[in-house]
Amino acid sequence: MSEQHPVKFSRREFVRRSGAGLLGLGLTGAALPAACDTESGGEAFGITHGPVVQSPGPGEVTVTWHTNRNGVSNVLYGTDGQLDHVAVTSRDGLIPNDSTCHAVRLTGLVPGKAFQYQLISREFKKYVSPYVVKFGEIVESETFTCTPLDPVKESFSFLMWNDIHDDSRRLEAMFEDVAWEGVDFVVLNGDILNDFISQEQFFSAFYDACSRRFGSSLPMVYVRGNHETRGPWARRLSDFVPGRDGRPYYAFNHGNVHVVALDSGEDKPDDNKEYAGLVEFASFRDEQTRWLQADLESEAAQRARFRIILSHQPMAPVGTECFGAQEVRRLWRGPVNAAGAHLWLSGHTHDFAWCKPGEDGDNRFHAMTNPPDATVRVDVAPEALQVAVIQKGGAVLYQGTIPA
């Protein structure tokens, strides 16, 4: 997907641009189902999935949701209950009207200050001619509240799951194993989908569960795994999980932590017969290596007290067979070690492992792989990271402290 650009203008300007159809748009805070649509078999145009807030950045989040038919969307937002700002998304100058996936980036948010937002979607029916278009009904959601991340916050927690492989029941059960107090964002570290076969699978595998539990209020950091690169919908994953600035890898600061989300791609060489000549992850990982080196040398990374790396595939121990994890080791271990990273969280192996500094040559960081049936909770305080791995059902599998 091409890079998308948020467009912001005043509420008054928004209404003027939007035409008479939006003038009657009430801000009641209640969902208003669209009128019955006789041209579409009677099913009213509506919001069917979401919201899930994703891909946090400095004073930024992307709000995602889905409708049952193609639409044009906006987000009304503001603080102290005033929805006096409007954001829309454009792609190469054009506002999307051809998708049921909606992703609107909000920028310029005040770190740590809660804001309210409302989803607005208007059905786009068709082009009568290039200059005459036909819209349908408008739907608006209830009002939600989210808090942007705050780089100077003293203490916070985050949660991580991985390798769900479509089993949303397991994921939802693990939601109940942990305390959510103090949690500021959620990481899904790859292979959440077991190959991207159908659009509905995306919702049933995890998105609806996340939307119900935390999606409207806590940013989700989605790290692509090797299974999300497979299947007929894999090339449209970014419509559902937009990443940041058109890329699936990015970094952000929160609570004195610099978090880096990397995309380790497929787990076998590009010329493996399973990929039918349709992948090219070697240059993609090289591109990330260049980006990672610059990112870890940035002021944002260096001024943070802690640096945490996320990648679905872990850094393989020397001598193991897994190609993808060997590439992760070959390309990214050096920059991560040089940057003085504290913790590297992964999945993929379906086994628990914890490698402490000095246990893998000259590594200075802790590296952990989390199994598919466990939750990682990281509690960040000025003096240390407290990491707990909680087995499904609530038993503590591992607890560790990583000093600053």
Ligand SMILES: [Fe+2]
């Ligand atoms: Fe994997």
